[in-house]
Amino acid sequence: MFEILFLHLLKKVSLSHEEQDIIKSFFIVKKLRKRQYLLQAGDVCKYLCFVEKGLLRSYNVDDKGIEHMNMFAWEGWWTSDMYSFFTGEKAVINIDAIEDTELLMITMEGFEKMTLIVPKMDRYFRILFQNSLITKERRLISSITHTAEEKYTNLVESNPTLVQRVPQNLIASYLGLAPETLSRIKKNIALRK
Protein backbone atom coordinates (compact mmCIF):
# COMPACT_ATOMS: atom_id res chain seq x y z
CA MET A 1 0.00 0.00 0.00
CA PHE A 2 2.89 2.39 0.68
CA GLU A 3 5.08 1.25 -2.21
CA ILE A 4 4.64 4.20 -4.52
CA LEU A 5 4.85 6.72 -1.67
CA PHE A 6 8.24 5.50 -0.48
CA LEU A 7 9.47 5.10 -4.02
CA HIS A 8 8.86 8.82 -4.34
CA LEU A 9 10.13 9.88 -0.94
CA LEU A 10 13.36 7.91 -1.32
CA LYS A 11 14.07 9.54 -4.68
CA LYS A 12 14.47 12.86 -2.87
CA VAL A 13 15.63 12.01 0.68
CA SER A 14 17.13 9.01 2.48
CA LEU A 15 15.03 7.57 5.31
CA SER A 16 15.85 4.88 7.89
CA HIS A 17 13.36 2.05 8.45
CA GLU A 18 12.47 3.65 11.73
CA GLU A 19 11.71 6.97 10.05
CA GLN A 20 9.68 5.17 7.40
CA ASP A 21 7.55 3.54 10.10
CA ILE A 22 6.97 6.90 11.79
CA ILE A 23 5.90 8.40 8.49
CA LYS A 24 3.54 5.49 7.75
CA SER A 25 1.86 5.97 11.11
CA PHE A 26 0.63 9.42 10.09
CA PHE A 27 -1.24 8.30 7.00
CA ILE A 28 -4.78 7.04 6.56
CA VAL A 29 -5.66 4.76 3.66
CA LYS A 30 -8.74 5.58 1.61
CA LYS A 31 -10.34 4.14 -1.50
CA LEU A 32 -12.53 6.13 -3.85
CA ARG A 33 -14.87 4.88 -6.54
CA LYS A 34 -14.99 6.54 -9.94
CA ARG A 35 -17.05 9.79 -9.75
CA GLN A 36 -16.83 9.88 -5.94
CA TYR A 37 -15.87 13.20 -4.31
CA LEU A 38 -12.73 13.60 -2.25
CA LEU A 39 -13.45 17.26 -1.58
CA GLN A 40 -16.32 19.61 -2.32
CA ALA A 41 -15.98 23.37 -2.53
CA GLY A 42 -17.25 24.94 0.69
CA ASP A 43 -15.93 22.16 2.93
CA VAL A 44 -12.58 22.50 4.64
CA CYS A 45 -9.88 20.38 3.03
CA LYS A 46 -8.81 18.13 5.91
CA TYR A 47 -6.23 16.04 4.07
CA LEU A 48 -3.19 16.24 1.90
CA CYS A 49 -3.49 13.18 -0.34
CA PHE A 50 -1.01 11.01 -2.15
CA VAL A 51 -2.30 8.88 -5.02
CA GLU A 52 -1.09 5.26 -4.82
CA LYS A 53 -3.33 4.11 -7.67
CA GLY A 54 -5.94 5.73 -9.90
CA LEU A 55 -6.65 9.23 -11.16
CA LEU A 56 -8.22 12.33 -9.63
CA ARG A 57 -9.21 15.70 -11.00
CA SER A 58 -9.30 18.98 -9.13
CA TYR A 59 -11.38 21.80 -10.53
CA ASN A 60 -13.36 24.84 -9.55
CA VAL A 61 -16.77 25.95 -10.64
CA ASP A 62 -17.41 29.58 -11.58
CA ASP A 63 -20.53 31.72 -11.03
CA LYS A 64 -22.03 30.46 -14.28
CA GLY A 65 -21.61 26.86 -13.15
CA ILE A 66 -18.79 26.14 -15.57
CA GLU A 67 -16.06 23.75 -14.40
CA HIS A 68 -12.43 24.81 -14.77
CA MET A 69 -9.93 22.03 -14.49
CA ASN A 70 -7.09 22.82 -12.18
CA MET A 71 -4.90 19.75 -12.19
CA PHE A 72 -4.97 16.01 -12.52
CA ALA A 73 -3.31 13.69 -10.02
CA TRP A 74 -2.39 10.10 -10.69
CA GLU A 75 0.04 7.54 -9.24
CA GLY A 76 2.83 9.40 -7.47
CA TRP A 77 1.10 12.79 -7.25
CA TRP A 78 -0.07 14.75 -4.26
CA THR A 79 -3.35 16.60 -4.32
CA SER A 80 -5.51 18.81 -2.07
CA ASP A 81 -6.75 22.37 -1.92
CA MET A 82 -3.43 23.61 -0.52
CA TYR A 83 -4.89 26.90 0.57
CA SER A 84 -7.72 25.32 2.49
CA PHE A 85 -5.53 22.54 3.88
CA PHE A 86 -2.90 24.85 5.33
CA THR A 87 -5.16 27.70 6.47
CA GLY A 88 -8.30 25.80 7.52
CA GLU A 89 -10.45 28.13 5.39
CA LYS A 90 -13.21 26.77 3.16
CA ALA A 91 -12.06 25.08 -0.03
CA VAL A 92 -12.82 26.72 -3.37
CA ILE A 93 -11.99 23.65 -5.42
CA ASN A 94 -13.59 20.26 -5.89
CA ILE A 95 -11.69 17.00 -6.19
CA ASP A 96 -13.20 13.78 -7.48
CA ALA A 97 -12.11 10.48 -8.94
CA ILE A 98 -11.91 9.91 -12.70
CA GLU A 99 -10.92 6.29 -12.07
CA ASP A 100 -11.19 4.05 -8.98
CA THR A 101 -8.46 5.37 -6.71
CA GLU A 102 -6.38 4.42 -3.67
CA LEU A 103 -5.12 7.25 -1.50
CA LEU A 104 -2.79 7.88 1.41
CA MET A 105 -3.99 10.86 3.41
CA ILE A 106 -2.49 12.99 6.15
CA THR A 107 -4.11 15.74 8.23
CA MET A 108 -2.62 19.17 8.78
CA GLU A 109 -1.80 18.32 12.40
CA GLY A 110 -0.24 15.07 11.23
CA PHE A 111 1.74 16.94 8.62
CA GLU A 112 3.06 19.44 11.16
CA LYS A 113 4.02 16.72 13.63
CA MET A 114 5.61 14.59 10.94
CA THR A 115 7.84 17.41 9.71
CA LEU A 116 8.91 18.21 13.28
CA ILE A 117 9.73 14.58 14.14
CA VAL A 118 11.27 13.81 10.72
CA PRO A 119 12.79 17.09 9.48
CA LYS A 120 13.82 15.34 6.27
CA MET A 121 10.17 15.61 5.31
CA ASP A 122 10.58 19.38 5.27
CA ARG A 123 13.34 18.76 2.77
CA TYR A 124 11.19 16.37 0.76
CA PHE A 125 8.33 18.83 0.57
CA ARG A 126 10.70 21.72 -0.08
CA ILE A 127 11.92 19.90 -3.20
CA LEU A 128 8.41 18.75 -4.12
CA PHE A 129 6.92 22.24 -3.84
CA GLN A 130 9.94 23.70 -5.60
CA ASN A 131 9.33 21.42 -8.59
CA SER A 132 5.59 22.06 -8.62
CA LEU A 133 6.32 25.75 -8.55
CA ILE A 134 8.55 25.46 -11.60
CA THR A 135 5.84 23.49 -13.43
CA LYS A 136 3.11 25.94 -12.45
CA GLU A 137 5.27 28.85 -13.51
CA ARG A 138 5.69 27.32 -16.96
CA ARG A 139 1.98 26.58 -17.26
CA LEU A 140 1.12 30.13 -16.26
CA ILE A 141 3.51 31.59 -18.85
CA SER A 142 2.07 29.19 -21.40
CA SER A 143 -1.53 30.13 -20.59
CA ILE A 144 -0.79 33.80 -21.13
CA THR A 145 1.70 33.60 -24.00
CA HIS A 146 0.57 30.79 -26.26
CA THR A 147 -2.33 30.28 -28.65
CA ALA A 148 -4.86 27.50 -28.08
CA GLU A 149 -3.05 25.18 -30.48
CA GLU A 150 0.36 25.84 -28.95
CA LYS A 151 -1.02 25.09 -25.49
CA TYR A 152 -2.40 21.80 -26.69
CA THR A 153 0.74 20.66 -28.50
CA ASN A 154 2.83 21.69 -25.49
CA LEU A 155 0.64 19.56 -23.28
CA VAL A 156 0.83 16.55 -25.59
CA GLU A 157 4.61 16.82 -25.64
CA SER A 158 5.09 17.35 -21.93
CA ASN A 159 2.35 14.98 -20.82
CA PRO A 160 1.43 12.37 -23.42
CA THR A 161 -0.05 9.94 -20.88
CA LEU A 162 -2.49 12.49 -19.53
CA VAL A 163 -3.98 13.15 -22.95
CA GLN A 164 -4.65 9.43 -23.40
CA ARG A 165 -6.03 8.82 -19.95
CA VAL A 166 -8.35 11.81 -19.55
CA PRO A 167 -11.53 12.58 -21.58
CA GLN A 168 -11.06 15.32 -24.14
CA ASN A 169 -13.56 17.74 -22.62
CA LEU A 170 -11.54 17.76 -19.38
CA ILE A 171 -8.33 18.38 -21.30
CA ALA A 172 -10.05 21.29 -23.03
CA SER A 173 -11.11 22.72 -19.68
CA TYR A 174 -7.59 22.23 -18.30
CA LEU A 175 -6.25 24.33 -21.16
CA GLY A 176 -8.97 26.96 -20.72
CA LEU A 177 -10.63 26.08 -24.03
CA ALA A 178 -14.16 25.20 -25.11
CA PRO A 179 -14.46 21.49 -25.97
CA GLU A 180 -15.43 22.43 -29.54
CA THR A 181 -12.25 24.43 -29.93
CA LEU A 182 -10.06 21.51 -28.91
CA SER A 183 -11.92 19.25 -31.29
CA ARG A 184 -11.24 21.64 -34.17
CA ILE A 185 -7.60 22.05 -33.19
CA LYS A 186 -7.07 18.30 -33.27
CA LYS A 187 -8.73 18.15 -36.67
CA ASN A 188 -6.49 20.89 -38.05
CA ILE A 189 -3.35 19.21 -36.74
CA ALA A 190 -4.44 15.92 -38.32
CA LEU A 191 -5.26 17.60 -41.64
CA ARG A 192 -1.86 19.24 -41.89
CA LYS A 193 -0.04 15.91 -41.65
Next chain:
Amino acid sequence: MFEILFLHLLKKVSLSHEEQDIIKSFFIVKKLRKRQYLLQAGDVCKYLCFVEKGLLRSYNVDDKGIEHMNMFAWEGWWTSDMYSFFTGEKAVINIDAIEDTELLMITMEGFEKMTLIVPKMDRYFRILFQNSLITKERRLISSITHTAEEKYTNLVESNPTLVQRVPQNLIASYLGLAPETLSRIKKNIALRK
Protein backbone atom coordinates in the same frame (compact mmCIF):
# COMPACT_ATOMS: atom_id res chain seq x y z
CA MET B 1 21.96 44.91 4.88
CA PHE B 2 20.43 41.65 6.12
CA GLU B 3 17.57 43.22 8.09
CA ILE B 4 14.69 42.37 5.79
CA LEU B 5 16.01 38.88 5.08
CA PHE B 6 16.12 37.89 8.75
CA LEU B 7 12.82 39.59 9.42
CA HIS B 8 11.37 37.19 6.88
CA LEU B 9 13.28 34.10 7.91
CA LEU B 10 12.42 34.56 11.58
CA LYS B 11 8.72 34.83 10.79
CA LYS B 12 8.78 31.21 9.65
CA VAL B 13 11.60 29.52 11.62
CA SER B 14 13.64 30.27 14.75
CA LEU B 15 17.38 30.66 14.20
CA SER B 16 20.23 31.00 16.72
CA HIS B 17 22.77 33.79 16.24
CA GLU B 18 25.24 31.15 15.17
CA GLU B 19 22.88 29.83 12.52
CA GLN B 20 22.20 33.39 11.37
CA ASP B 21 25.91 33.97 10.87
CA ILE B 22 26.27 30.77 8.89
CA ILE B 23 23.37 31.80 6.67
CA LYS B 24 24.82 35.27 6.13
CA SER B 25 28.12 33.77 5.00
CA PHE B 26 26.43 32.16 1.97
CA PHE B 27 25.05 35.38 0.54
CA ILE B 28 26.59 37.90 -1.81
CA VAL B 29 25.41 41.50 -1.80
CA LYS B 30 24.63 43.14 -5.13
CA LYS B 31 23.25 46.49 -6.21
CA LEU B 32 21.39 47.08 -9.45
CA ARG B 33 20.58 50.36 -11.16
CA LYS B 34 17.16 50.96 -12.66
CA ARG B 35 16.89 49.18 -16.05
CA GLN B 36 19.94 47.00 -15.34
CA TYR B 37 19.63 43.25 -16.05
CA LEU B 38 19.93 40.65 -13.32
CA LEU B 39 19.37 37.80 -15.74
CA GLN B 40 18.99 37.52 -19.49
CA ALA B 41 17.24 34.65 -21.25
CA GLY B 42 19.82 32.24 -22.64
CA ASP B 43 22.21 32.64 -19.71
CA VAL B 44 22.17 30.20 -16.83
CA CYS B 45 20.57 31.63 -13.71
CA LYS B 46 23.39 31.38 -11.16
CA TYR B 47 21.64 32.96 -8.20
CA LEU B 48 18.54 32.83 -6.11
CA CYS B 49 17.98 36.45 -5.10
CA PHE B 50 16.31 38.12 -2.15
CA VAL B 51 15.27 41.74 -2.55
CA GLU B 52 16.35 43.91 0.39
CA LYS B 53 15.33 47.14 -1.32
CA GLY B 54 13.88 48.09 -4.67
CA LEU B 55 11.77 46.40 -7.33
CA LEU B 56 12.49 43.84 -10.04
CA ARG B 57 10.44 42.40 -12.86
CA SER B 58 10.77 38.96 -14.39
CA TYR B 59 9.34 38.36 -17.84
CA ASN B 60 9.77 36.30 -20.94
CA VAL B 61 9.82 37.36 -24.55
CA ASP B 62 7.87 35.39 -27.16
CA ASP B 63 8.77 34.66 -30.81
CA LYS B 64 7.14 37.91 -31.90
CA GLY B 65 9.30 39.88 -29.46
CA ILE B 66 6.44 40.64 -27.10
CA GLU B 67 7.25 40.76 -23.38
CA HIS B 68 5.07 38.78 -20.98
CA MET B 69 5.40 39.77 -17.35
CA ASN B 70 5.85 36.85 -15.08
CA MET B 71 6.15 38.34 -11.62
CA PHE B 72 7.35 41.37 -9.72
CA ALA B 73 9.66 41.15 -6.73
CA TRP B 74 10.12 43.88 -4.14
CA GLU B 75 11.34 44.10 -0.55
CA GLY B 76 10.98 40.71 1.08
CA TRP B 77 10.55 38.67 -2.14
CA TRP B 78 12.74 36.03 -3.68
CA THR B 79 13.30 35.93 -7.41
CA SER B 80 15.19 33.90 -10.04
CA ASP B 81 14.44 31.58 -12.93
CA MET B 82 13.80 28.64 -10.59
CA TYR B 83 14.02 26.11 -13.39
CA SER B 84 17.37 27.36 -14.61
CA PHE B 85 18.71 27.89 -11.09
CA PHE B 86 17.98 24.37 -9.91
CA THR B 87 18.73 22.47 -13.13
CA GLY B 88 21.59 24.53 -14.57
CA GLU B 89 19.77 24.73 -17.93
CA LYS B 90 19.54 28.00 -19.86
CA ALA B 91 17.08 30.54 -18.49
CA VAL B 92 13.98 31.38 -20.52
CA ILE B 93 13.12 34.47 -18.53
CA ASN B 94 14.68 37.90 -18.13
CA ILE B 95 14.93 39.78 -14.87
CA ASP B 96 15.69 43.48 -14.62
CA ALA B 97 15.32 46.34 -12.20
CA ILE B 98 12.33 48.69 -12.32
CA GLU B 99 13.87 50.72 -9.46
CA ASP B 100 17.41 50.88 -8.01
CA THR B 101 17.68 47.64 -6.10
CA GLU B 102 19.76 45.93 -3.38
CA LEU B 103 19.95 42.17 -3.50
CA LEU B 104 21.20 39.27 -1.43
CA MET B 105 22.20 36.40 -3.69
CA ILE B 106 23.04 32.75 -3.13
CA THR B 107 24.37 30.18 -5.62
CA MET B 108 22.89 26.72 -6.11
CA GLU B 109 25.91 25.13 -4.40
CA GLY B 110 25.55 27.62 -1.56
CA PHE B 111 21.88 26.85 -1.31
CA GLU B 112 22.50 23.11 -1.13
CA LYS B 113 25.22 23.47 1.50
CA MET B 114 23.18 25.92 3.52
CA THR B 115 20.16 23.60 3.69
CA LEU B 116 22.38 20.68 4.72
CA ILE B 117 24.16 22.67 7.47
CA VAL B 118 21.02 24.47 8.63
CA PRO B 119 18.10 22.08 7.95
CA LYS B 120 15.69 24.72 9.23
CA MET B 121 16.26 26.42 5.90
CA ASP B 122 14.61 23.43 4.24
CA ARG B 123 11.65 24.18 6.47
CA TYR B 124 11.78 27.88 5.65
CA PHE B 125 11.82 27.21 1.92
CA ARG B 126 9.22 24.47 2.25
CA ILE B 127 6.84 27.03 3.75
CA LEU B 128 7.90 29.73 1.29
CA PHE B 129 7.40 27.52 -1.76
CA GLN B 130 4.17 26.20 -0.30
CA ASN B 131 2.80 29.74 -0.05
CA SER B 132 4.02 30.70 -3.52
CA LEU B 133 2.39 27.59 -4.86
CA ILE B 134 -0.94 28.57 -3.33
CA THR B 135 -0.63 32.06 -4.82
CA LYS B 136 0.35 30.75 -8.25
CA GLU B 137 -2.52 28.29 -8.16
CA ARG B 138 -4.96 31.13 -7.52
CA ARG B 139 -3.46 33.26 -10.25
CA LEU B 140 -3.64 30.38 -12.71
CA ILE B 141 -7.30 29.74 -11.90
CA SER B 142 -7.93 33.45 -12.20
CA SER B 143 -6.18 33.72 -15.57
CA ILE B 144 -8.37 30.96 -16.99
CA THR B 145 -11.66 31.69 -15.24
CA HIS B 146 -12.01 35.45 -15.04
CA THR B 147 -12.66 38.22 -17.53
CA ALA B 148 -10.11 40.97 -18.11
CA GLU B 149 -11.90 43.32 -15.74
CA GLU B 150 -12.24 40.70 -12.99
CA LYS B 151 -8.53 39.94 -13.23
CA TYR B 152 -7.70 43.60 -12.82
CA THR B 153 -10.01 44.24 -9.87
CA ASN B 154 -8.75 41.04 -8.21
CA LEU B 155 -5.20 42.32 -8.58
CA VAL B 156 -6.03 45.73 -7.19
CA GLU B 157 -7.69 44.13 -4.17
CA SER B 158 -5.01 41.58 -3.48
CA ASN B 159 -2.07 43.80 -4.35
CA PRO B 160 -2.85 47.52 -4.13
CA THR B 161 0.79 48.56 -3.70
CA LEU B 162 1.90 46.84 -6.87
CA VAL B 163 -0.61 48.73 -8.99
CA GLN B 164 0.72 52.03 -7.65
CA ARG B 165 4.37 51.18 -7.94
CA VAL B 166 4.48 49.59 -11.40
CA PRO B 167 3.77 51.30 -14.77
CA GLN B 168 0.41 50.42 -16.22
CA ASN B 169 1.72 48.74 -19.36
CA LEU B 170 3.59 46.22 -17.18
CA ILE B 171 0.48 45.55 -15.13
CA ALA B 172 -1.40 44.94 -18.38
CA SER B 173 1.25 42.49 -19.51
CA TYR B 174 1.20 40.76 -16.11
CA LEU B 175 -2.53 40.20 -16.53
CA GLY B 176 -2.12 39.03 -20.12
CA LEU B 177 -3.87 42.09 -21.54
CA ALA B 178 -3.04 44.67 -24.18
CA PRO B 179 -2.18 48.04 -22.60
CA GLU B 180 -5.11 49.62 -24.43
CA THR B 181 -7.50 47.11 -22.91
CA LEU B 182 -6.37 47.92 -19.38
CA SER B 183 -6.71 51.61 -20.10
CA ARG B 184 -10.31 51.10 -21.23
CA ILE B 185 -11.11 48.87 -18.26
CA LYS B 186 -9.93 51.55 -15.84
CA LYS B 187 -12.03 54.11 -17.66
CA ASN B 188 -15.14 51.94 -17.46
CA ILE B 189 -14.64 51.29 -13.76
CA ALA B 190 -14.22 55.04 -13.16
CA LEU B 191 -17.31 55.88 -15.23
CA ARG B 192 -19.50 53.48 -13.30
CA LYS B 193 -18.73 55.16 -9.99
Next chain:
DNA sequence: AAACACACTTGATCCAGATCAAGTGACATT
Protein backbone atom coordinates in the same frame (compact mmCIF):
# COMPACT_ATOMS: atom_id res chain seq x y z
C1' DA C 1 -32.95 -4.83 -32.03
C1' DA C 2 -34.58 -0.48 -30.19
C1' DA C 3 -33.65 3.30 -27.19
C1' DC C 4 -30.54 5.97 -24.78
C1' DA C 5 -26.43 8.03 -23.08
C1' DC C 6 -21.86 9.67 -23.74
C1' DA C 7 -17.99 11.56 -26.19
C1' DC C 8 -16.94 13.92 -29.77
C1' DT C 9 -17.60 16.63 -34.39
C1' DT C 10 -19.27 20.15 -37.53
C1' DG C 11 -21.40 24.38 -38.91
C1' DA C 12 -23.11 29.19 -38.23
C1' DT C 13 -22.88 33.19 -35.65
C1' DC C 14 -21.14 36.27 -32.09
C1' DC C 15 -18.12 38.90 -29.05
C1' DA C 16 -14.21 40.16 -25.79
C1' DG C 17 -10.20 41.70 -26.37
C1' DA C 18 -6.23 42.38 -29.85
C1' DT C 19 -4.28 45.27 -33.19
C1' DC C 20 -3.40 49.39 -35.75
C1' DA C 21 -3.24 54.19 -35.83
C1' DA C 22 -3.85 58.87 -33.99
C1' DG C 23 -4.19 61.69 -30.34
C1' DT C 24 -3.10 64.08 -25.49
C1' DG C 25 -0.71 65.73 -21.63
C1' DA C 26 3.18 66.09 -18.41
C1' DC C 27 7.96 66.26 -17.85
C1' DA C 28 12.70 66.62 -19.38
C1' DT C 29 16.30 68.46 -22.63
C1' DT C 30 18.10 72.12 -25.88
Next chain:
DNA sequence: AATGTCACTTGATCTGGATCAAGTGTGTTT
Protein backbone atom coordinates in the same frame (compact mmCIF):
# COMPACT_ATOMS: atom_id res chain seq x y z
C1' DA D 1 9.62 78.55 -25.90
C1' DA D 2 10.42 74.62 -28.88
C1' DT D 3 11.34 69.67 -29.24
C1' DG D 4 11.40 65.19 -27.71
C1' DT D 5 9.93 61.41 -25.05
C1' DC D 6 7.28 58.66 -22.10
C1' DA D 7 2.95 56.96 -20.33
C1' DC D 8 -1.36 56.70 -21.31
C1' DT D 9 -5.99 57.38 -23.96
C1' DT D 10 -9.33 57.08 -27.67
C1' DG D 11 -11.25 55.43 -31.89
C1' DA D 12 -11.89 52.10 -35.75
C1' DT D 13 -11.40 47.60 -37.24
C1' DC D 14 -10.26 42.71 -36.97
C1' DT D 15 -10.02 37.98 -35.18
C1' DG D 16 -9.41 33.75 -32.22
C1' DG D 17 -12.02 31.33 -29.80
C1' DA D 18 -16.78 31.10 -27.44
C1' DT D 19 -21.44 29.96 -27.88
C1' DC D 20 -25.47 27.85 -29.73
C1' DA D 21 -27.43 24.20 -32.18
C1' DA D 22 -27.39 19.99 -34.90
C1' DG D 23 -25.30 16.04 -36.12
C1' DT D 24 -22.54 11.27 -35.76
C1' DG D 25 -20.79 7.14 -33.96
C1' DT D 26 -20.04 3.73 -30.32
C1' DG D 27 -21.18 1.28 -26.42
C1' DT D 28 -24.71 0.07 -22.94
C1' DT D 29 -29.24 -0.85 -21.10
C1' DT D 30 -33.78 -2.90 -21.62
